[in-house]
Amino acid sequence: MEEDIVRAVPAAEVAPTKYAWQVRAEGLRVRAGRRVAVDGVDLRLGCGVHGLLGPNGAGKTTLIRCLASVLRPVGGEVEVLGEPLTGRGDLRAVRRRLGYLPQDFGHYKRFTVREFVEYMAWLKEVPGREVAGAVQRAVERVGLADRADDRLRSLSGGMVRRAGIAQAIVNDPELLLLDEPTAGLDPGQRVRFRELLHELGTDTCVVVSTHLVEDVAAACSDVVLVAAGRVVFQGTPAELAAEGGPDDVGDSPIERGYSALLGGAW
Numbered sequence: 179m180e181e182d183i184v185r186a187v188p189a190a191e192v193a194p195t196k197y198a199w200q201v202r203a204e205g206l207r208v209r210a211g212r213r214v215a216v217d218g219v220d221l222r223l224g225c226g227v228h229g230l231l232g233p234n235g236a237g238k239t240t241l242i243r244c245l246a247s248v249l250r251p252v253g254g255e256v257e258v259l260g261e262p263l264t265g266r267g268d269l270r271a272v273r274r275r276l277g278y279l280p281q282d283f284g285h286y287k288r289f290t291v292r293e294f295v296e297y298m299a300w301l302k303e304v305p306g307r308e309v310a311g312a313v314q315r316a317v318e319r320v321g322l323a324d325r326a327d328d329r330l331r332s333l334s335g336g337m338v339r340r341a342g343i344a345q346a347i348v349n350d351p352e353l354l355l356l357d358e359p360t361a362g363l364d365p366g367q368r369v370r371f372r373e374l375l376h377e378l379g380t381d382t383c384v385v386v387s388t389h390l391v392e393d394v395a396a397a398c399s400d401v402v403l404v405a406a407g408r409v410v411f412q413g414t415p416a417e418l419a420a421e422g423g424p425d426d427v428g429d430s431p432i433e434r435g436y437s438a439l440l441g442g443a444w
């Protein structure tokens with residue numbers, strides 16, 4: 179009986195908060211192949227939706243991969259959820275508390291959506307009796323409840339990406355890292371996804387890399403602009419817009435702010 183009244187409590191509500199920032203980096207340097215693609219990043223991120231913007235090759239994916247503990251830094255410091263990623267410590271505990279949607283994520287085409295999200299829930303060590311409910315909630319939140327029992331290979335690219343978002347949120351992560359989550363989503367889904375981001379940002383640190391300036395304007399509380407491996411601006415979308423003037427290139431105030439800050443490098 180007791181089980182009936184137990185609700186899935188977001189990890190952020192129960193984990194002791196022993197850190198001031200979900201992400202803290204100082205002078206962070208990360209290599210991608212032979213290149214130092216993140217080259218001296220200072221960053222502090224708390225709860226909210228942080229839009230990671232920047233031109234192709236700026237280092238956004240490399241930064242996200244480092245925060246997801248996939249790439250080890252080669253210099254500087256980085257702490258995620260209060261845990262340093264620079265040492266030789268065991269990263270499993272911190273990995274359980276984050277959600278990550280890679281740009282090109284691998285999935286098992288023969289799995290159904292539910293099986294895929296369930297599998298990721300098990301890997302994140304979501305307690306057994308909570309798995310089914312957590313999976314159903316994640317699938318509903320991305321609007322895939324009616325396709326939950328279809329195999330991934332039968333879904334469109336945008337639907338597969340939504341399944342990817344579902345696996346990233348299934349463990350109610352304290353830090354959610356989404357690398358171009360809106361790529362391939364139709365306009366209706368993009369609007370729904372922005373609403374979901376808003377909701378998640380109230381008690382989670384969400385980092386979203388995107389090329390879509392409209393996503394940033396509509397869904398992000400904060401913009402981090404990256405160029406040539408460094409953070410060149412951090413502020414609200416309105417502050418980014420204020421950087422632009424009538425002579426800057428762009429179709430919207432935010433685009434003009436973006437081009438003003440990047441000069442010719444975009």
Ligand SMILES: Nc1ncnc2c1ncn2[C@@H]1O[C@H](COP(=O)(O)OP(=O)(O)OP(=O)(O)O)[C@@H](O)[C@H]1O
Nearest residue numbers: 210211212213215233234235236237238239240241
């Ligand atoms: N495996 C790799 N080997 C060599 N160079 C790499 C590798 N991965 C990335 N790079 C280089 O590192 C730099 C940063 O790449 P990264 O993918 O982080 O940029 P990005 O900002 O995410 O770009 P995009 O907007 O195109 O996705 C680029 O110059 C890229 O060519």
